[in-house]
Amino acid sequence: MSLCSQRKSKISASRKLMLKSLMVAKAKEELEQELLEKEEEKQKYVSERAPPLSTSSFSLAQLQDLCRELHSKIDVVDEERYDIEAKVMLNTREIKDLSIKVLDLRGKFKRPNLRRVRVSADAILHSLLGSKHKVSMDLRANLKSVKKEDTEKQKRPVEDSDWRKNVEAMSGMEGRKKMFDAAKGSAQ
Structure with missing residues (x-):
């Protein structure tokens, strides 16, 4: 028998x-107490x-002075807040x-989990070009249909002639002239 199966929860x-419900109730009480303490501390600070x-006994000039004083205090507080x-x-930013430096020193980089996404050519062009993309890219529709007989006609019969005769015919200046004329004729 293993040690884990011998030990049972007491x-x-x-x-x-x-016990769990008692712990949750205690934590809830402490949280409420903490919120009350924070509120009291806030009230104390504000007071x-x-x-x-x-302001009932103030004259107009005293009220204006009070407003100027409050505005100056507000400016000071705003400056402190901005700082x-x-x-x-x-x-x-420093943190x-x-x-980043710590990660570089460790040499371990956290790589995000990538998932494969199927995207059509139309969707890619639409995301790249936006509203400029108007042409549908159905690539299979643009393919040429090829019949088996057409491919057999295009194949040329293999010449069984002697290759040495061909080399002798093309050697020298006349052979080069023939090659040049053949290339020039096919380009036109």
């Missing part, structure tokens, strides 16, 4: 289920940064570059 399935205003965003973008 906890029954119902007990496991009960410290922006105390409540009572922090720039730092975050710089850090993420990405460093992770």
